[in-house]
Amino acid sequence: METNNYLQILRDVKDVAFATVDANGMPHVRIIDIMIVENEKIYFCTSRGKDFHQQLLHNNHVAITGMNKNYQMVRVSGQAQRLENNAYWIDRIFEENSSMNDVYPGKSRYILDAFVIEEGEGEFFDLSVSPINRYSFSLNKKPITLKGFVISDACIGCGKCMRNCPQQCIVEGKPYEIIQEHCLHCGLCYENCPVKAIQRRKTI
Amino acid sequence: METNNYLQILRDVKDVAFATVDANGMPHVRIIDIMIVENEKIYFCTSRGKDFHQQLLHNNHVAITGMNKNYQMVRVSGQAQRLENNAYWIDRIFEENSSMNDVYPGKSRYILDAFVIEEGEGEFFDLSVSPINRYSFSLNKKPITLKGFVISDACIGCGKCMRNCPQQCIVEGKPYEIIQEHCLHCGLCYENCPVKAIQRRKTI
Numbered sequence: 001m002e003t004n005n006y007l008q009i010l011r012d013v014k015d016v017a018f019a020t021v022d023a024n025g026m027p028h029v030r031i032i033d034i035m036i037v038e039n040e041k042i043y044f045c046t047s048r049g050k051d052f053h054q055q056l057l058h059n060n061h062v063a064i065t066g067m068n069k070n071y072q073m074v075r076v077s078g079q080a081q082r083l084e085n086n087a088y089w090i091d092r093i094f095e096e097n098s099s100m101n102d103v104y105p106g107k108s109r110y111i112l113d114a115f116v117i118e119e120g121e122g123e124f125f126d127l128s129v130s131p132i133n134r135y136s137f138s139l140n141k142k143p144i145t146l147k148g149f150v151i152s153d154a155c156i157g158c159g160k161c162m163r164n165c166p167q168q169c170i171v172e173g174k175p176y177e178i179i180q181e182h183c184l185h186c187g188l189c190y191e192n193c194p195v196k197a198i199q200r201r202k203t204i
Numbered sequence: 205m206e207t208n209n210y211l212q213i214l215r216d217v218k219d220v221a222f223a224t225v226d227a228n229g230m231p232h233v234r235i236i237d238i239m240i241v242e243n244e245k246i247y248f249c250t251s252r253g254k255d256f257h258q259q260l261l262h263n264n265h266v267a268i269t270g271m272n273k274n275y276q277m278v279r280v281s282g283q284a285q286r287l288e289n290n291a292y293w294i295d296r297i298f299e300e301n302s303s304m305n306d307v308y309p310g311k312s313r314y315i316l317d318a319f320v321i322e323e324g325e326g327e328f329f330d331l332s333v334s335p336i337n338r339y340s341f342s343l344n345k346k347p348i349t350l351k352g353f354v355i356s357d358a359c360i361g362c363g364k365c366m367r368n369c370p371q372q373c374i375v376e377g378k379p380y381e382i383i384q385e386h387c388l389h390c391g392l393c394y395e396n397c398p399v400k401a402i403q404r405r406k407t408i
Contacts, residue, residue, distance in 0.1 A: 017221030017269050019233035029223035029233055029267040031277050049391020051351065051407055063233040065221050073235050102334065103388070108370035111392040130306065147255060166312035184307070187253020188315040203255055 003040045003137045006124050009066070009074045011037040016066030018044070020055040028055060033100075034066075035093040035114075040139045042076065042117040043083075045093055047104075053113065056080055062117065071128040078120020078139060082113055089114035121145060131167040131182035146201050148185045151175045154197035161189035161198065207244045207341045210328050213270070213278045215241040220270030222248070224259040232259060237304075238270075239297040239318075244343045246280065246321040247287075249297055251308075257317065260284055266321065275332040282324020282343060286317055293318035325349060335371040335386035350405050352389045355379045358401035365393035365402065 010016055011034045018032040030052060036043035042064070046052045056062070060079045067073040083089045090109050094100045104112065119142045126133040136144045151161070155175030162170040169182035170189060175197065178189070190198040214220055215238045223233040234256060240247035246268070250256045260266070264283045271277040287293045294313050298304045308316065323346045330337040340348045355365070359379030366374040373386035374393060379401065382393070394402040 015271055015275075017223070017233055019221070019223035019231040019267065021225050021229060021231045025225060025229055025263075026265055026281070027223040027225045027231060027267040028281070029221055029269045030279060031269055031271045047388065047390035047392075049353065049389050049394055049404070051389075059229075061230055063223065063231040065233045065235055067219055067235045071219075075234060077230070077232070103331070103336070104370045104390070106370075108368065108390070108392055111370075111390045111395065127307070132307070149253065164312065166308045166310075166315075184251065185253050185255075186251035186308070186312070186315045188251075188312055190253055191315065200253070 001124070001135070003122070003139060004037065006074050006122055006137050007034075007037040007040065007042060007076070007139075009068055009072060009124075010034045010042070010064065010076070013066035013068050013074075016064055018052070019063040020052065021059050021061065022051075022055050023058050028052070033097065035097055040118075042078075042139075043089065043093065043114060044080075045090060045112040045114045047111045048113055049111070056082075056115065064117075071126070073125040073127070074122060075125070076117065076120050076122040076139065078117040078142070080115040080117050082115055086110070086114055131169050131179075132184060134181055134183070145203055147203050148180060148183050149178060149187065149190050149198050149200055151178060151189075152197050152199055154195055156195050156197070158194060161193055164188050164192055205328070205339070207326070207343060208241065210278050210326060210341050211241040211244065211246060211280070211343075213272055213276060213328075214238045214246070214268065214280070217270035217272050217278075220268055222256070223267040224256065225263050225265065226255075226259050227262050232256070237301065239301055244322075246282075246343075247293065247297065247318060248284075249294060249316040249318045251315045252317055253315065260286075260319065268321075275330070277329040277331070278326060279329070280321065280324050280326040280343065282321040282346070284319040284321050286319055290314075290318055335373050336388060338385055338387070349407055351407050352384060352387050353382060353391070353394050353402050353404055355382060355393075356401050356403055358399055360399050360401070362398060365397055368392050368396055
């Protein structure tokens with residue numbers, strides 16, 4: 001699948017979680033509608049009175065996640081930019097999401113500011129299949145951060161990792177190899193390798 | 205409703221969003237199961253290999269949100285503590301959530317660590333009614349942070365705020381008053397009061 005397909009899952013879920021960090025470094029999260037998805041961009045809005053709006057102006061890094069009824073999850077992280085030409089975007093958002101009129105009737109809609117996430121990275125995680133499936137993707141070519149674990153050449157081929165893996169996603173070889181798209185990142189192989197041949201990819 | 209009723213909504217949704225802040229101050233969010241709710245406490249687990257686990261050990265402040273099919277949302281923020289007697293809690297979690305065995309069969313379950321949120325504060329938000337309803341609540345008596353706006357004695361009674369309010373949640377009086385449980389926190393009254401009589405409650 002391509003990036004727009006993953007973002008379309010978020011648009012179909014529509015009510016997804018948006019996480020921010022406030023001025024004191026504390027996490028916050030709330031349900032926000034994905035209003036428009038196009039050209040690998042995500043559009044949303046919030047009113048200027050909300051803490052969410054204050055947090056976005058102070059620190060525009062956001063992390064998003066939603067899950068559909070088929071236990072498919074999409075995560076995106078990126079930076080949210082306030083859009084120029086706000087009235088145009090709010091009108092378009094209301095046109096494509098008419099239930100917004102129930103909450104913000106008439107001209108009260110213009111208390112909302114429209115934002116876009118243009119660049120970011122994301123992950124698709126499908127818990128409905130066995131083994132699980134996961135893929136990373138990029139919004140507008142932002143480099144992808146690789147996560148999880150890899151088996152180095154220090155592997156002695158004892159097979160302990162393969163036997164322990166809850167998803168059976170490690171295959172024999174020199175070295176043994178983790179099939180990354182099926183890996184939970186649980187760390188069971190990493191904790192139990194007798195020669196510490198398994199490395200955690202540094203992400204934070 | 206009482207705190208346990210609000211937490212039960214999260215338990216019923218089950219797959220909710222957990223936000224954390226990483227060592228670089230960046231927000232992260234992912235779908236995590238609410239495994240047990242009792243005595244105003246929330247129990248969950250994650251495996252030791254995941255970034256989520258690393259983030260919790262570095263900074264245990266979490267923010268949670270979930271929404272049910274009736275457009276009722278619950279948010280909770282608090283600190284997550286790793287539980288002593290991990291095997292007991294993981295066994296109990298698997299007993300009450302048997303589908304966990306599909307993902308972590310056999311003894312692989314013990315790569316998971318159990319956590320609890322004992323103290324925190326939360327908010328219930330019901331978008332299915334008009335006007336909307338919102339209530340704050342506390343987990344184990346943590347003080348509640350008041351949000352939103354209040355009208356001060358500087359109010360001249362012109363009624364502009366009442367006419368503009370998208371939820372019709374401002375009533376006449378000296379001063380006029382915002383019915384807090386119906387307020388969106390949109391800020392339209394605050395932006396348009398001709399005498400700046402409306403104050404934002406400082407939360408961040």
